[in-house]
Amino acid sequence: MPDAFVARSLEEIRFWSRIMKEHSLFLRLGFRCEDTTLINEANQFYSIFENIENRANQFTAGTDPNVIRKFNEEVHNAVSHIWVFKRMILQLILTCQLPGANNFPLLVDHTSREANYFRNRLAELNAGRLDPLPDAIINENVFFLRIMADHAKFISHLLDPSERKLVDQANEFSHDFDQLLYQAVDLDSMRPQSQTLPMLDQFLDQNRVSVVALRDFKKTARDLIEACRIKSIIHPLLADHVYREAEHFLEIIDMFELSLTGKKN
Incomplete structure (x- = not known):
């Protein structure tokens, strides 16, 4: 339906x-002062995506689908x-051309995976092509479980020792989400036989419990950082950034649960 596509x-x-x-800002903060071109x-990317964000907020669900497609x-x-x-x-970092810069290679790779995910979502929407529900459940969880595991590692390394x-x-969260990711990869390799309703429902329930716990941990860390109550080199916006991504993942899990079983959480 056009209105669903627009929304x-x-x-x-x-x-x-x-x-x-925000990725643009975090990357900039990690560059050395002499890296003026970067x-x-x-x-420039910060301005581009700020403009996109502002324009997106001006559209409504009643906007012409052709306008949204463009x-x-x-x-x-x-x-x-x-x-x-x-x-x-990432190539510059891994070839030791930015010595002394403060962007972890995994963080740069992490942000690039999210960009690739975003552009794929846009291409799928414009093509009217979405994965069938069982495939989507596994694919999305594999992607976001890795994102959550990365977040835990970044927090660990950016807190003061x-x-x-x-x-x-x-x-502990890093280990927990690594294990959940391995389980998701195993479920992925067992497709399509693994795509039964009880199996997928249990998969979502188990992941939700861990994501809620991590989301709450991130919220606590964010609040402590904003109040200057803990020692870290975590930018307050980064703390909020990873919290919002956990919230987004929970929304996706709940959406899948509702589509799969008709149950709301």
């Missing part, structure tokens, strides 16, 4: 354009360019 497109763009905008490029194409182009930028940065209890908690 879903705007939902994706509003969420992910803000994420791409800093300027990051600033907007999706435009955003897809911008996301493709920031993906290339991120992969170029003296924050021993919080570091231990972050490491």
Whole structure:
């Protein structure tokens, strides 16, 4: 239905354009002061995605689907360019051409995976092509479980080492989500035989419990960082950024649960 296409497109763009905008800021903050070309490029991407975010907020569910389809194409182009930028940065880091910079290689790879996910979502929407529900459940969980595991690792490494209890908690979440990811990959390799309703329902329930716990941990960490109550080099916006991504993952899990069983959580 056209209105569903418009609503879903705007939902994706509003969420992910803000994420791409913030990625630009985080990457810029990690560059060395002499990396002026990279800093300027990051600033340009920040402006591009801020503009996209503002325009997306001006559209409504009643907007002409053809207008949104063209907007999706435009955003897809911008996301493709920031993906290339991120992969170029990763190459510079891995070939030791940015010594002393503060962007972890895994963080840059992480942000590029999210850009690739975003542009694929836009392409799927414009093509009217979405995975069947069982495939979508496994694919989305494999993607987001890895994202959550990465977040736990970043938090652990950006907290001050003296924050021993919080570091231990972050490491425990990292291990938990690595295990959940391995289980999801196993379920993936067992397709289509693994795609029974009881199996997928249990898969979603198990993941939800861990994502809720991580979401709550991130919220606590965010609030402590904003109140300057813990020692870390985590930017307050980054703390909120990873919290919002956990919230987004929970929304996706709940949407799948409702489609799969008709149950609301």
